[in-house]
Amino acid sequence: MLVLTRKPNESIVIGNDIEITILAIEGEQIKIGITAPKNVDIHRKEVYLSIQEENNEATKTETNLLENLNAFFKKKS
Template sequence: MLVLTRKPNESIVIGNDIEITVLEIEGEQIKLGINAPKNVDIHRKEVYLSIQQENNEATKTETNIMEKINEYFKEKT
């Protein structure tokens, strides 16, 4: 993990097209501004993990459906 120290209005750049700027520091909260291309998804970590969990559950459901379809056709033959 890279650890950087930044002050308000200072930025870091990721790759060629993502810039993260410290907008404000207030107590234990830091406000960040993120400038990135529209095709880059940006989520808070807890939201990202929730999306990943839902995607994994959806994949498992599809697998079960495919297994049932395979069983159905095996019984028919």
């Protein structure tokens, strides 16, 4: 992990097209601004993990559905 110290209005650049700017520091909260191309998804970590969990559940449901359909059609034959 890279650890950097930044003050308000200072930035960090990731790659060629992502910039993270420290907007304000208020107590234990830091406000950041992120400039990135529109094709780059940006989420808070807890939201990202929730999306990943939902996607995993959706793929499991789909597999079960296909297995059930397969079993149904095998019974009909």
